[in-house]
Amino acid sequence: MRLIASIGKWLDARLQLGATIRDTAEHSVPRETASWFYVFGSAAFVVFMLQIVTGIMLALIYVPSAGEAWNSLQTLNHSVVLGWFIRGLHGWGSDFMVAIVLIHMVQVFLFGAYKYPRELTWIVGVFLLLVTLGMAFTGQVLRFDQDAYWGLGIGASIASRVPLMGPSIVNLMLGGPIIAGATLSRFFALHVFVIPGLLIAFVAVHLLMVIKLGINEWPMPGRVVRKATYIKEYHELTKKDGIPFVPGAVWKDLFFSAFILLSVAACAVYFGPFGPSGPPNPTIIQTAPRPDFFFLWLYAVLSLLPPSMETPALLIGPVIVILGLLLLPFLFGEGEKSWRRRPVAVLTILLVAVALGTFTRLAGNAPWSPVMDAWSGIPIPAEFLHNRSALERQGALVFQVKQCHNCHSLDNQGGKRGPALDAVAVRLTQDQLIRQVIQGGGNMPAYGKNLSPAETTALVAFLETLHPAGQSPARDASRAIALEPDSATPSSGHP
């Protein structure tokens, strides 16, 4: 024990850091900030440490070469002792890090912590969010599988829409004309050197400011931030009702960080590592690429935006969002901090959360994607074929063979790209069905050139049977008059 003390003394005599560290650790923080709401920043930092350690572990085996990366991941998963676990930790750590950074950001926003004098802390925090998302995207690319390959294609297609510069940006991003060896190498450099370097630098500045400016006090309704008086009020608060950060507040950070690390480990063990999915061979086209969880909402937005709005939304949308985040502390640098007095702030968070949650959930079953094998893999449910004429059954066959099932569901089975057809006969008359099939329209291709008259007749006959038992199919009343004038006239013997 005495030896350790004397080594410590020897080191401190040379490093001269002991006093600074002690002062920093024991600096006074407002009593209410020793709260479970204030643990997310430190948890994000701890998960980042985990990512650094597991990232270095993975780099011991991973080969950043387009020809070898996928095989090296297989080696990690199956041959290296606990390689799957390290991959699981790194993958789940990534998801946890993005989630915690977002929660931290929401907490900071709702507690008004971005207001004077912490504007720059918020701005650096916005950059930290961007580089964290950058790590998530580039990390997904390093898992060089089919999703990564086509995800790069999607990224390139988006980048190419930048006016004038687009094609050059694509070439720079891919390191050449196609997604190939140079592409993976540069994303490796980004993921392992460039973005982590930025991340460490931003984290350092962010933390330095948190310590220098003091942690945001617990917002109280009515306690209004004014630039002239705030710093004096804050110092009075920490002096009058402060506790030392260590150990007064830090124990909650320690508990929460341990809980998060355990959760990451539990997910890694229980769910295992992410992929890799199929090998990054562009000639294997039997694939339906999906982005990782935190980019699913974007996948949904890209499917649901009207085509004409897509390019402006893709190019201008992010600029507006980032500018809005950066300008926030300047536009609302003073005033109420408490979320109880900031209904617009609360509604904004709710709106964004519900929107992102809805898009993410939609992307989970991707109703806009055709089910590519429905025509051969999902049979028409038997009740749609019972007691049907030969022509109608022939129509059911046309329905399958012409891949209608890929986009239209029957009994909730099949594609959801187009409307479900369980009750289509109630909505459309025979003539309307024929026109829709032949000419297409709405979001449906025209099948006029791809169906013989006999096939069209059979298909429409089948579609006309698709109505609930108690409901008669739609019919054109005027047509009935035109074709059968006798039956349409009221009978003379009416009472």
Added chain:
Amino acid sequence: MTLPAGFSRRDLFMKIGIFLNGIVAVILGVPIVRYLLSPVAHERKGSYDSWVPLGSLEQFPSGQTRLAMYRDPIVSPTDGETADIACWVRNVDGQTFQVFAINCAHLGCPVRWFPQSNLFLCPCHGGAYYQDGSRASGPPERGLFEYHYKIENGKLLIRAGEMPTPGQASNIVREIRPCV
């Protein structure tokens, strides 16, 4: 010699030192930037595309659309399988061909050909194209990208080498919009 007040020999040398480092920064910076920009440098630009063979004509029967494959003309040793690119070859009538990029004109996912319904369908966001590559429905704003082709010694060649993207379609056959 008298120096202006507050301007010493050391100040002068410091300024010369900063100036020297500025020159060194330019000398080092120019090659670094040129290295970084090499994928879009003038000597590379435009040389990405060249004629690549897709195989003999017998592989593409008249009236049918078949998947074909080529090795990208610019290959580096680390490319592995990524330099193998697929495309769709439509033999219109035995004389004329259409060669479509595998990439959807929306965001580049691989489109699949369904000969039964004569449609190309994209698995990502649900884009659909007719057999001649024109847009049928979904989010794409245009038809499929189409390569220039030529026939030499009974072989089908296309001009390819760069991944077609919505913003970079200059090397691709200009789209002919069908009359609707």
